[in-house]
Each structure stands twice: as C-alpha cells, then as structure tokens.
Amino acid sequence: xxxxxxxxxxDRLPVYFRLLSGLQSRGVGVVSSQELGDALGVxxxxxxxxxxxxxxxxxQGRGYSVDRLAEELRLILGLDRRxxxxxxxxxxxxxxxxxxxxxxxxGFDIVATYDVNPEAQxxxxxxxxxxxxxxxxxxxxxxxxxIGIVAVPAGEAQAVIDRLIAGGVNSILNYAPIAAQVPPHxxxxxxxxxxxxxxxxxxxxxxx
Amino acid sequence: xxxxxxxxxxDRLPVYFRLLSGLQSRGVGVVSSQELGDALGVxxxxxxxxxxxxxxxxxQGRGYSVDRLAEELRLILGLDRRxxxxxxxxxxxxxxxxxxxxxxxxGFDIVATYDVNPEAQxxxxxxxxxxxxxxxxxxxxxxxxxIGIVAVPAGEAQAVIDRLIAGGVNSILNYAPIAAQVPPHxxxxxxxxxxxxxxxxxxxxxxx
Numbered sequence: 424x425x426x427x428x429x430x431x432x433x434d435r436l437p438v439y440f441r442l443l444s445g446l447q448s449r450g451v452g453v454v455s456s457q458e459l460g461d462a463l464g465v466x467x468x469x470x471x472x473x474x475x476x477x478x479x480x481x482x483q484g485r486g487y488s489v490d491r492l493a494e495e496l497r498l499i500l501g502l503d504r505r506x507x508x509x510x511x512x513x514x515x516x517x518x519x520x521x522x523x524x525x526x527x528x529x530g531f532d533i534v535a536t537y538d539v540n541p542e543a544q545x546x547x548x549x550x551x552x553x554x555x556x557x558x559x560x561x562x563x564x565x566x567x568x569x570i571g572i573v574a575v576p577a578g579e580a581q582a583v584i585d586r587l588i589a590g591g592v593n594s595i596l597n598y599a600p601i602a603a604q605v606p607p608h609x610x611x612x613x614x615x616x617x618x619x620x621x622x623x624x625x626x627x628x629x630x631x
Numbered sequence: 632x633x634x635x636x637x638x639x640x641x642d643r644l645p646v647y648f649r650l651l652s653g654l655q656s657r658g659v660g661v662v663s664s665q666e667l668g669d670a671l672g673v674x675x676x677x678x679x680x681x682x683x684x685x686x687x688x689x690x691q692g693r694g695y696s697v698d699r700l701a702e703e704l705r706l707i708l709g710l711d712r713r714x715x716x717x718x719x720x721x722x723x724x725x726x727x728x729x730x731x732x733x734x735x736x737x738g739f740d741i742v743a744t745y746d747v748n749p750e751a752q753x754x755x756x757x758x759x760x761x762x763x764x765x766x767x768x769x770x771x772x773x774x775x776x777x778i779g780i781v782a783v784p785a786g787e788a789q790a791v792i793d794r795l796i797a798g799g800v801n802s803i804l805n806y807a808p809i810a811a812q813v814p815p816h817x818x819x820x821x822x823x824x825x826x827x828x829x830x831x832x833x834x835x836x837x838x839x
Contacts, residue, residue: 431639437829442810463810500829501836508828519727525808525825530832569835570828593838594831596824600733602650602671610834611672612827616804617733619820620716620778621645621708623802624738626818627777628709630801 428476435473436500438463443493455486502530507568509592510536511583512575513544513553516598520574521551531570535562556583563590570594577601584611636684643681644708646671651701663694710738715775717800718744719791720782721752721761724806728782729759739778743770764791771798778802785809792819 442462446454456467456474463470474492477499497503508531510521521536538544541553554562571587573580573595580599587595588609595611597603600618603611650670654662664675664682671678682700685707705711716739718729729744746752749761762770779795781788781803788807795803796817803819805811808826811819 433833434826434830436833437826438810440829441808441826462812464813499833499836501832502829506828506832506835515730516727519724520824522723523824526828529825529829531825531828570831572824594835596827596831600649602646602653604670605672610831612831614822614824614827616728616731616780616822617737617739618642618645618649619804619822620714620734620739621648621710621737622642623778623804623818623820624709624714625641625644625707627714627802628707 432473432476435463436496439470439473440493440496440500440502443489443496446489447493451489453486454489454492459487505530505532506570507566508533508570508572509559509562509568509587510572510574511538511556511559511587512573512579512598513538513541513551514574514576517544517574520572520598533572534566534568559586560590563587563592568592570596572596572598573603574598640681640684643671644704647678647681648701648704648708648710651697651704654697655701659697661694662697662700667695713738713740714777716741716778716780717767717770717776717795718780718782719746719764719767719795720784720787720806721746721749721759722782722784725752725782728780728806741780742774742776767794768798771795771800776800778804780804780806781811782806 439459442459456470459470460467477495510517510533513521513536517536517538521533526533536551536553537556537559538553539556541555545551545553568591571592573583575583577599580597580601581603584595584597584603584605588605593609595603595605595609596614597611598614600615605611647667650667664678667678668675685703718725718741721729721744725744725746729741734741744759744761745764745767746761747764749763753759753761776799779800781791783791785807788805788809789811792803792805792811792813796813801817803811803813803817804822805819806822808823813819
C-alpha cells in the first residue's frame with residue numbers, strides 16, 4: 424500500500440462505505456464501478472482509481488463483492504472499533520450535534536459535553552450531562568479522547584482547540600467559522616455551511 | 632479564464648476569502664503566499680497555483696494586495712449580491728441552521744422554512760414562521776429560489792430534494808446522510824459530520 428494517499432481520495436472513502444452499507448442492507452451482492460459511479464456522480468474510472476490505492480478489490484468485468492469491499496473499507500477507515508469523542512459548546516448547534524443519532528451506530532461515542540454555562544445548557548437535554556468547561560483539562564488527563572468536536576462561537580474556538588490539543592486530543596471537528604491554527608500532528612476537519620454555500624454561488628453566478 | 636477549474640480549487644476559494652476578510656478587518660494591506668499558506672496549512676506553491684486560475688493577482692516577491700484579492704474573490708464567488716435560500720426541515724438541526732447568524736452577513740437570506748409539522752416546530756422560534764411543506768411547490772412557483780437547504784431525516788431527504796429541483800432550485804445544501812441523486816444540472820453539497828469523522832479515523836488508525 425502506498426504511504427501517500429491523496430486526502431481527496433481519503434475523503435471519498437467514507438462516501439463509498441456508506442453507499443456499500445446501503446447496498447448490503449438491501450441484499451446486493453455485487454456492484455460495478457459503473458453503478459458506484461452513477462450513484463455518486465463520478466466516473467467509473469475515478470472509482471477504480473480511488474480503490475486501486477488500497478489493493479485489488481474487483482476483477483475486470485465482474486464487479487466488486489459488496490461484502491468484501493465494505494469490510495475492507497471498514498478496516499481501512501478504522502470503523503471496526505469505537506472512538507471516544509468530546510463535544511465543547513452546547514448552544515443550539517451543540518444540542519443538535521449531541522442529539523444526532525447518526526454517531527453511535529458508526530462507532531462514535533460522545534463521552535462528555537462541556538460548556539461555559541453548563542447548568543443553563545443542560546436544561547431540556549435528556550440523557551446529557553453538560554460539564555463545566557473548567558473541568559476539561561482534568562477530564563482529558565483521566566481518559567484518552569480521540570476526537571474533539573468544537574461548537575463554540577468563533578471568538579472562543581481557537582482557545583478551545585488549543586486546550587483540547589494540550590490535553591492530547593489530536594483530531595478536531597470544527598464547526599466554528601475560523602481557520603483553526605494547529606500543529607502538524609493535529610488534523611482538523613471543518614463543518615461550515617457558509618463555505619459550502621459559497622462554493623455553490625461560484626457556479627450559480629456563472630450560470631446566472 | 633480557463634473554463635474548467637478543478638472543484639477542489641473552487642472549494643478552497645471561500646476559505647481564502649474568509650481569511651482575507653479577516654486580514655482586511657485587522658487592517659493588513661499586503662499578504663504573501665507564504666503567510667496565506669501558513670494560515671491555511673497548505674504550501675505557498677498551492678496558494679499561487681490556485682489563484683493563478685483566476686489571473687495574476689500578485690507580483691513575484693511583493694505579495695498580494697489584500698483588498699484587491701478579497702474583492703476579486705468576492706466577485707468570482709458571487710458574493711457581491713444576495714441569494715435566496717429556503718430551509719426544509721425544522722427539527723433540532725433545522726432550528727440550529729435557521730438561527731445561525733453566519734448566513735446573513737455573507738449574503739444568504741433564508742426567505743422561508745418548511746416542515747411537515749409547522750405548528751409544533753414554530754414553538755419557541757422567534758422571528759421564524761415555519762410553513763407547511765405542502766405549500767412548497769406553490770411558493771417556489773411564485774419566487775425564484777437559488778438554494779435549498781435540506782435538514783429532514785434521511786428517509787425523507789431524496790423526496791424533498793426532488794421537490795426542490797422540480798420547483799427550479801438547482802443548488803442543494805444537504806444535511807441528510809444520504810448520497811442524493813440529482814440530474815447533472817443540479818449541484819449538491821453535503822454537510823455530514825459522520826463522513827468528516829470517518830475521514831479522520833483513517834488517520835487515527837494509522838497512528839495506532
């Protein structure tokens with residue numbers, strides 16, 4: 424396996440995995456790169472090229488075994504185990520994140536949530552204890568956390584990210600609209616609807 | 632200007648624009664590709680290459696004029712005008728989206744929100760009228776809408792997307808965890824924290 428797989432390819436693998444999981448649940452046994460490409464809006468050649476980074480999954484003209492490809496992707500993506508996640512910021516957005524039912528089935532456990540105003544934010548949240556952000560360092564020292572989700576306002580986000588990193592959290596999912604500054608050993612993904620919308624207006628303007 | 636700019640480059644332009652807006656507000660007049668690269672975690676060569684698709688913004692060794700580059704990106708990205716957006720799905724996530732203050736300053740007006748259960752979802756939402764989803768077609772016929780935001784459960788998302796497209800909405804921001812099927816003239820962006828997390832676990836697994 425080559426060491427350097429382009430990040431754009433890695434970002435597509437979860438999409439492939441989701442699609443294959445759907446095919447599995449519908450009892451589909453074999454799928455072609457054409458069918459995968461049609462479902463994802465990319466060319467079959469792109470599918471074959473992406474998957475070729477990880478070895479030979481399919482035979483020419485015979486398609487991919489859905490079970491085998493899904494299982495390989497599960498291992499490649501590290502989805503064969505569970506991951507510990509903390510959420511910082513339990514405002515309206517943080518509550519929506521905390522209550523999202525999509526994390527648990529995919530192996531992501533939100534083990535703690537934090538806010539500067541824990542009592543106010545706990546109100547009305549079933550099954551969710553919001554801890555005071557001042558306890559973050561102590562908690563991170565007591566338990567290895569894999570991923571930190573940051574859902575605080577923009578002005579507070581970099582400081583929260585710094586504290587998570589100082590506590591040994593090396594993967595950050597950032598919902599705050601800032602370009603987070605992190606050391607090279609830390610990975611950040613940005614969830615940002617405005618950036619997504621602005622990528623679309625580029626095209627809208629051209630058609631207009 | 633070349634017609635085919637890679638989508639990955641277009642996706643980075645809003646990030647550049649945000650960074651430049653921040654520099655403008657701090658009164659910075661000139662920025663180098665090295666400084667832009669440092670702030671975004673990419674190489675200066677990448678910055679220069681990305682911006683070269685849109686003409687010559689900087690002079691070798693003299694850096695970019697922040698004002699001029701920001702203004703060019705604003706035009707390129709279509710951020711010099713306002714865009715009409717509808718939001719479908721006003722559950723916990725939809726409420727977080729509807730109340731997000733980041734859309735308006737960037738030119739995105741959420742002109743209407745829809746839900747299958749409008750009365751229940753309106754409760755507690757200030758300044759937000761939730762309309763019955765059955766009125767969607769009629770409303771779309773009466774007013775050109777640029778972008779549809781979809782925040783309904785996965786099982787309902789494709790049908791909602793189909794209805795938006797039938798009503799002339801050709802740009803979809805999809806929060807539902809499905810690979811949306813759309814005709815070629817429609818663009819979709821996915822906001823999906825699970826996919827982002829799974830892109831990070833790939834790297835986490837490799838580090839052991």
